[in-house]
Amino acid sequence: MNQFYVxxxxxxxxxxxxAIVMIAYDRKRAYDHSKQLDEKKNELSGxxxxxxxxxxxxxxxxxxxxxxxxxxxxxxxxxxxxAEEKIKNLSVRxxxxxxxxxxxxxxxxxxxxxxxxxxxxPQLFNFNSEIAIENIGLDSSTGNVVEKANQAGKPKEGxxxxxxxxxxEVLILSAQGLDDTEIAKRxxxxxxxxxxxLGVNR
Numbered sequence: 001m002n003q004f005y006v007x008x009x010x011x012x013x014x015x016x017x018x019a020i021v022m023i024a025y026d027r028k029r030a031y032d033h034s035k036q037l038d039e040k041k042n043e044l045s046g047x048x049x050x051x052x053x054x055x056x057x058x059x060x061x062x063x064x065x066x067x068x069x070x071x072x073x074x075x076x077x078x079x080x081x082x083a084e085e086k087i088k089n090l091s092v093r094x095x096x097x098x099x100x101x102x103x104x105x106x107x108x109x110x111x112x113x114x115x116x117x118x119x120x121x122p123q124l125f126n127f128n129s130e131i132a133i134e135n136i137g138l139d140s141s142t143g144n145v146v147e148k149a150n151q152a153g154k155p156k157e158g159x160x161x162x163x164x165x166x167x168x169e170v171l172i173l174s175a176q177g178l179d180d181t182e183i184a185k186r187x188x189x190x191x192x193x194x195x196x197x198l199g200v201n202r
Contacts, residue, residue, distance in 0.1 A: 166187055
């Protein structure tokens with residue numbers, strides 16, 4: 001009977017020891033699990049902090065990019081405005097120069113026309129003299145051939161050739177500064193004829 005009690009007591013002690021060991025093991029597991037949770041929590045906190053830092057960095061970078069884009073946009077607008085003003089000024093200047101050139105040309109042409117119209121018309125050729133070959137002959141009675149030829153060569157009135165419009169055009173183009181070759185090409189005339197007209201009027 002005593003052995004039975006001893007066995008029961010020993011079994012109870014063994015159960016208590018086993019329970020203590022299990023409790024200690026369970027606490028150790030709980031401690032390890034809590035430690036792992038703390039580590040995971042710290043890692044998660046670190047990741048969250050890194051993400052927040054990255055977000056802040058991205059926000060600063062985006063602000064920098066937006067600021068630079070605004071500056072570049074303002075600079076581009078300023079350049080475009082300056083270019084438009086320069087183009088406008090060049091256009092106005094070109095129009096003024098074209099107008100002034102046209103006015104000078106019109107003035108020169110008008111002056112040349114007035115000078116040509118005011119100048120006396122030169123007489124280029126005179127065909128009043130008719131060489132009457134039939135009037136020049138040998139006079140058997142007098143033999144004065146030379147005298148008859150001179151008499152036949154005397155000018156007759158009423159056959160003066162007037163100055164034509166091409167003559168005026170030659171003088172106008174010459175007053176504008178064109179040379180003989182250019183005037184001859186424009187008026188479809190001979191260069192020698194142009195030189196003759198200009199030589200008569202000098």
